Amino acid sequence: MLELKNITKYYDVAGKAFPALAGVSINFKKNEFVAILGASGSGKTTLLNIIGGLDRYTSGDLLVDSKSTKEFTDTNWDAYRNATIGFVFQNYNLISHLSVLDNVEMALRLSGVSAKERHERAVKVLVEVGLEDHINKRPNQLSGGQMQRVAIARALVNNPMVLLADEPTGALDSKTSQQIMELIQVISKDRLVIMVTHNSEIANQYSDRIIRLVDGKVVEDTRPVGISHLDEKNDKLLNKKTSMNYMTALKTSFKNLLTKKGRTLITALAGSIGIIGIALVLSLSGGMTSYVNKMQSDTLAGYPVSINQTVATDIFARRSEQFNQDTTGDFITDPIIYSYDQASNTTIHTNIIDQTFINYIEQMDPNLYNSISYTKAVALNVIAETSAGGYLKVTSSTSSNPFFTNGQVMSEIPNNPEFIQTQYDTLAGTYPTQYNELALVVDKQNTVDVSILNSLGITVEDSYTFNDFIGKSFKIIPNDLYYNQVGSNFVPRTDYETMYNDPSAITITIVGILRVNPDASSELLSTGLGYTTMLTDYIINQNESSAIVNAQIASPDTNVFTGLPFNTTVTYDAVMKVIGGDSTPVGIQIYPKSFDSKDSIKAYIDAYNVDLSSEQQIVYTDLAETFSSTISSLINTITIILSAFAGVSLVVSSIMIGIITYVSVVERTKEIGIMRSLGARKKDISRIFDAETVLIGFAAGVIGVLLAILLNIPINLVISHFIGVPGFSSLTLINAVELIALSTILTLIAGLIPSGIAARKDPVIALRTE
Numbered sequence: 213m214l215e216l217k218n219i220t221k222y223y224d225v226a227g228k229a230f231p232a233l234a235g236v237s238i239n240f241k242k243n244e245f246v247a248i249l250g251a252s253g254s255g256k257t258t259l260l261n262i263i264g265g266l267d268r269y270t271s272g273d274l275l276v277d278s279k280s281t282k283e284f285t286d287t288n289w290d291a292y293r294n295a296t297i298g299f300v301f302q303n304y305n306l307i308s309h310l311s312v313l314d315n316v317e318m319a320l321r322l323s324g325v326s327a328k329e330r331h332e333r334a335v336k337v338l339v340e341v342g343l344e345d346h347i348n349k350r351p352n353q354l355s356g357g358q359m360q361r362v363a364i365a366r367a368l369v370n371n372p373m374v375l376l377a378d379e380p381t382g383a384l385d386s387k388t389s390q391q392i393m394e395l396i397q398v399i400s401k402d403r404l405v406i407m408v409t410h411n412s413e414i415a416n417q418y419s420d421r422i423i424r425l426v427d428g429k430v431v432e433d434t435r436p437v438g439i440s441h442l443d444e445k446n447d448k449l450l451n452k453k454t455s456m457n458y459m460t461a462l463k464t465s466f467k468n469l470l471t472k473k474g475r476t477l478i479t480a481l482a483g484s485i486g487i488i489g490i491a492l493v494l495s496l497s498g499g500m501t502s503y504v505n506k507m508q509s510d511t512l513a514g515y516p517v518s519i520n521q522t523v524a525t526d527i528f529a530r531r532s533e534q535f536n537q538d539t540t541g542d543f544i545t546d547p548i549i550y551s552y553d554q555a556s557n558t559t560i561h562t563n564i565i566d567q568t569f570i571n572y573i574e575q576m577d578p579n580l581y582n583s584i585s586y587t588k589a590v591a592l593n594v595i596a597e598t599s600a601g602g603y604l605k606v607t608s609s610t611s612s613n614p615f616f617t618n619g620q621v622m623s624e625i626p627n628n629p630e631f632i633q634t635q636y637d638t639l640a641g642t643y644p645t646q647y648n649e650l651a652l653v654v655d656k657q658n659t660v661d662v663s664i665l666n667s668l669g670i671t672v673e674d675s676y677t678f679n680d681f682i683g684k685s686f687k688i689i690p691n692d693l694y695y696n697q698v699g700s701n702f703v704p705r706t707d708y709e710t711m712y713n714d715p716s717a718i719t720i721t722i723v724g725i726l727r728v729n730p731d732a733s734s735e736l737l738s739t740g741l742g743y744t745t746m747l748t749d750y751i752i753n754q755n756e757s758s759a760i761v762n763a764q765i766a767s768p769d770t771n772v773f774t775g776l777p778f779n780t781t782v783t784y785d786a787v788m789k790v791i792g793g794d795s796t797p798v799g800i801q802i803y804p805k806s807f808d809s810k811d812s813i814k815a816y817i818d819a820y821n822v823d824l825s826s827e828q829q830i831v832y833t834d835l836a837e838t839f840s841s842t843i844s845s846l847i848n849t850i851t852i853i854l855s856a857f858a859g860v861s862l863v864v865s866s867i868m869i870g871i872i873t874y875v876s877v878v879e880r881t882k883e884i885g886i887m888r889s890l891g892a893r894k895k896d897i898s899r900i901f902d903a904e905t906v907l908i909g910f911a912a913g914v915i916g917v918l919l920a921i922l923l924n925i926p927i928n929l930v931i932s933h934f935i936g937v938p939g940f941s942s943l944t945l946i947n948a949v950e951l952i953a954l955s956t957i958l959t960l961i962a963g964l965i966p967s968g969i970a971a972r973k974d975p976v977i978a979l980r981t982e
């Protein structure tokens with residue numbers, strides 16, 4: 213069955229090769245009870261470990277059923293240990309946290325036997341060794357003799373052809389020793405038993421054959437076996453492979469973790485710290501994003517992209533050209549002072565807002581904007597009745613830019629009432645919604661400039677009540693009433709009272725007082741009177757067919773006001789727009805839905821410019837550009853800082869898991885040795901530890917997510933106390949699932965090194981550790 217051919221084993225002791233076995237040649241029959249006798253240190257255990265495939269010989273050969281083991285791979289040795297060999301040790305080597313039954317089943321788990329068969333076979337063999345009443349006990353609840361019976365049962369459960377016993381009765385009293393020896397003797401009836409002992413009495417009493425070792429050499433063999441007595445080969449057993457699948461590894465580890473609940477919980481808690489950190493960051497940044505999104509559409513994103521009639525072009529572009537800089541706005545490092553003429557470098561760009569461009573704007577995706585407001589240049593001929601009973605003409609605004617035009621008496625309010633009302637409070641009355649309704653716009657201190665009051669014919673006093681303004685009305689004079697044709701020219705009439713009282717005059721009335729909101733980011737409207745775009749459209753509609761418009765159409769080369777030809781500053785188009793003969797707008801405001809849609813809108817306009825010369829291009833202004841970029845970079849900074857914290861805590865907790873797993877590897881070195889002696893492959897050992905870290909990582913993820921959800925409760929109380937937003941911080945289900953997965957994977961990675969260390973442990977050394 214087994215042939216040892218001149219086996220030597222050298223240990224490396226302080227750099228010198230020390231021979232533990234110095235050329236041992238023994239043959240073993242299939243069916244005998246061999247006792248190996250020898251003093252302590254004579255090499256008995258070394259010999260047994262080599263026979264059992266737990267240790268490797270330095271030279272010589274071990275033949276199993278006539279097959280040389282010289283070329284054995286790790287897999288071959290694992291299979292050999294698992295299927296052919298059963299080990300029994302002096303100190304039992306039971307796994308202390310597993311029950312008697314689980315200890316016995318372990319050998320079968322490694323050989324991939326089904327759970328049902330495992331149980332049946334383990335119980336059967338435990339009954340055979342007389343332990344039927346103790347199968348659910350832990351090893352530490354048994355006597356020494358009982359523990360050795362468990363070890364024997366474990367060695368036999370795979371029905372091995374060889375049982376190796378290393379001083380099986382060394383730790384037992386003589387009576388118990390006798391019982392164990394009788395059991396082994398029975399076992400030896402149908403297999404090869406090789407027992408190491410230093411007790412010659414026991415050897416003489418029970419064994420069939422005694423081999424005596426002195427200093428690693430055989431000095432006596434009572435019944436040597438010749439080659440002819442060896443049995444023919446039996447390949448089947450050697451080719452069987454051990455295999456423990458992932459599920460078994462997972463179940464084994466789960467059982468393992470359950471036996472150490474406190475420790476598992478602490479490990480999982482340590483691992484959950486990083487997950488809690490990330491979960492909180494995700495909860496907070498999620499809350500922050502939705503808060504900012506709300507803020508964006510509430511206020512900032514409401515600022516329009518404006519296309520005005522004229523724009524001052526970017527002087528910095530020219531400046532960088534002058535100083536040969538790559539980028540604008542950079543600091544100059546040279547110790548030089550430059551002269552720079554801003555006036556000569558600033559040019560006014562005139563946007564050509566024609567029907568083509570308006571059609572282009574109207575084809576834009578309506579999902580991008582809340583509304584589009586057009587500014588028109590039509591002149592409003594307004595007459596006011598003064599407090600003193602006189603009449604005067606109010607200077608109206610013909611500016612194309614509705615923003616930052618303080619000083620104008622009357623100006624158009626952009627046609628986006630929802631947005632304007634987020635920026636302006638209606639102090640009294642109502643917000644103007646009809647063509648004939650006006651609003652008085654006052655500044656923060658409720659003041660109106662004296663010049664405006666004068667232009668409106670209101671006697672200047674220190675203060676007024678709201679009702680002094682609300683209900684006050686003015687008249688707009690249509691073209692045909694306002695302009696008097698003198699020859700081929702048109703001249704404004706000056707008899708204001710007659711015109712004021714003419715039935716064709718249009719009455720407009722102040723219906724409300726608007727003041728900039730304390731939360732508004734800037735003042736969009738100029739102080740004075742504000743009118744709706746509906747008024748503009750109404751007036752254009754009225755004036756379209758007026759005599760002055762018809763006269764201008766009839767003489768396209770001559771200005772109807774002066775009788776002079778048009779030039780570059782006074783053009784036909786400009787005059788037509790002023791007198792209401794041309795309704796093409798001079799300015800456009802596009803109110804985007806969000807920051808993102810604002811970018812899309814800009815890109816859309818940029819696309820229009822692509823093939824145009826610089827004079828023909830449309831230059832737009834984005835009032836909220838600085839706000840939005842500041843906010844975006846603020847959010848990014850906060851998120852990066854929070855993520856860095858979370859990342860650090862995740863790394864720390866992964867390292868902690870790694871260390872705890874490593875400690876567990878050190879602590880369980882013996883167990884690893886036992887498993888290897890039962891035929892566990894390196895792979896099985898690492899699988900068991902990996903499965904354990906996966907389970908711990910999963911538990912850590914679940915605990916972390918649950919704790920983060922709990923922590924969000926007080927966090928939300930604090931946040932809602934300060935900014936009044938309830939449920940600010942909350943973890944989404946997807947994030948929760950992702951975090952559990954992340955925790956599992958990271959813990960697995962953190963455990964790879966320790967589990968690799970566990971797998972590479974020398975089984976012999978592992979078994980020697982206490």
Ligand code: ADP
Pocket residue numbers: 223224225230231232250251252253254255256257258259
């Ligand atoms: P026995 O079991 O007969 O008491 P061992 O087989 O355990 O003896 O040891 C045989 C000899 O080899 C002893 O002298 C022992 O010190 C030595 N030895 C055993 N294992 C090692 C090792 N890992 N490293 C160095 N020397 C060892």
Ligand code: MG
Pocket residue numbers: 256257258
């Ligand atoms: Mg020994």
